[in-house]
Amino acid sequence: MGSDARTQVELLSEIKDLRTRLEKTLGELHAISKNRNHQARKHSDDQIRWVNERDSERARAEEMLRSEKVERGHAEKELGKTQKQLREVSFRLLLAEETERKRIAQEIHDGISQHWSTVKLRVEEILKNLDQHIATPLEDILPLIRVGLEESRRIQMHLRPALLDDLGILATIKWFCREFQKAQPGIRVETRINIQEEEVPATVKTVVYRVMQEALNNISRHSNGNLVKITLERTEGTTEFIIQDNGRGFDLNAVLALKGSERGLGLAGMKERTQLSGGTFHLESAEGVGTTIRASWPVS
Numbered sequence: 351m352g353s354d355a356r357t358q359v360e361l362l363s364e365i366k367d368l369r370t371r372l373e374k375t376l377g378e379l380h381a382i383s384k385n386r387n388h389q390a391r392k393h394s395d396d397q398i399r400w401v402n403e404r405d406s407e408r409a410r411a412e413e414m415l416r417s418e419k420v421e422r423g424h425a426e427k428e429l430g431k432t433q434k435q436l437r438e439v440s441f442r443l444l445l446a447e448e449t450e451r452k453r454i455a456q457e458i459h460d461g462i463s464q465h466w467s468t469v470k471l472r473v474e475e476i477l478k479n480l481d482q483h484i485a486t487p488l489e490d491i492l493p494l495i496r497v498g499l500e501e502s503r504r505i506q507m508h509l510r511p512a513l514l515d516d517l518g519i520l521a522t523i524k525w526f527c528r529e530f531q532k533a534q535p536g537i538r539v540e541t542r543i544n545i546q547e548e549e550v551p552a553t554v555k556t557v558v559y560r561v562m563q564e565a566l567n568n569i570s571r572h573s574n575g576n577l578v579k580i581t582l583e584r585t586e587g588t589t590e591f592i593i594q595d596n597g598r599g600f601d602l603n604a605v606l607a608l609k610g611s612e613r614g615l616g617l618a619g620m621k622e623r624t625q626l627s628g629g630t631f632h633l634e635s636a637e638g639v640g641t642t643i644r645a646s647w648p649v650s
């Protein structure tokens with residue numbers, strides 16, 4: 351009996367002890383889980399804050415990008431306007447140059463050329479009535495007068511042929527090619543005209559004439575070829591002017607790389623005139639093959 355009672359007391363004490371340890375462990379477990387929840391909440395709060403900060407940073411960057419785009423758009427618009435104004439001014443300059451050339455050509459025609467013609471007629475008239483013996487020295491002067499007359503006509507035509515304004519570009523191309531053929535019998539010129547006079551705008555006529563003048567000049571000076579094909583035609587939506595030679599050709603990049611006075615003005619002038627009149631200018635050249643110049647304008 352005595353030993354049973356002791357065992358019971360010992361068991362009770364062990365149970366109490368176990369309970370205390372169990373409660374302690376539960377307490378610790380609770381504390382750990384509380385701490386973990388706290389940590390997890392803190393981590394997720396941090397993450398949310400971080401995401402919010404990133405969002406507002408991105409929004410700020412996007413806003414800056416947007417305003418930069420707007421500013422660039424304004425600047426590009428301004429640049430476009432200035433370029434357009436520059437093109438218009440240059441084009442007006444070209445028109446003014448043509449008007450001036452026309453005026454000077456007219457003055458030479460009405461002044462110097464008329465004067466030479468009158469002198470020539472008067473001398474011829476005097477010669478008719480003169481005794482042959484006295485006439486000879488005067489006859490020697492006549493060729494000099496003719497040269498003077500020819501020269502002033504040549505200058506006048508070079509400035510701006512009246513033909514261009516009187517009869518139009520188609521007649522002028524034919525006349526110019528005939529003259530070129532006379533001066534350069536070693537170069538055959540073939541023309542193909544597939545357009546009506548009224549289909550070529552006035553500004554384009556002048557440019558076609560100036561491009562032809564420079565291109566044929568270049569062909570006679572630099573190409574060493576013996577055939578030139580000139581085409582003026584209306585194709586679908588464009589007016590095309592093409593000058594093709596079968597000469598030695600050249601390296602365009604090498605010519606463009608030349609600086610200052612080494613560099614000619616002809617190619618640049620043709621390109622500028624074409625572009626200012628609303629056209630597109632292309633030049634293709636290959637050594638040993640020849641050169642092709644193509645100026646084209648959209649039909650409006």
Ligand SMILES: Nc1ncnc2c1ncn2[C@@H]1O[C@H](COP(=O)(O)OP(=O)(O)OP(=O)(O)O)[C@@H](O)[C@H]1O
Nearest residue numbers: 568569572573597599600605614615616617618641
């Ligand atoms: N049809 C061509 N065949 C061969 N070479 C050419 C031809 N056209 C131009 N070139 C070459 O291109 C160069 C530049 O031509 P561009 O008309 O610009 O100047 P330029 O004729 O030398 O001088 P400028 O025209 O100012 O009197 C010429 O010097 C020549 O070397």
Ligand SMILES: [Mg+2]
Nearest residue numbers: 568614616617
């Ligand atoms: Mg030239």
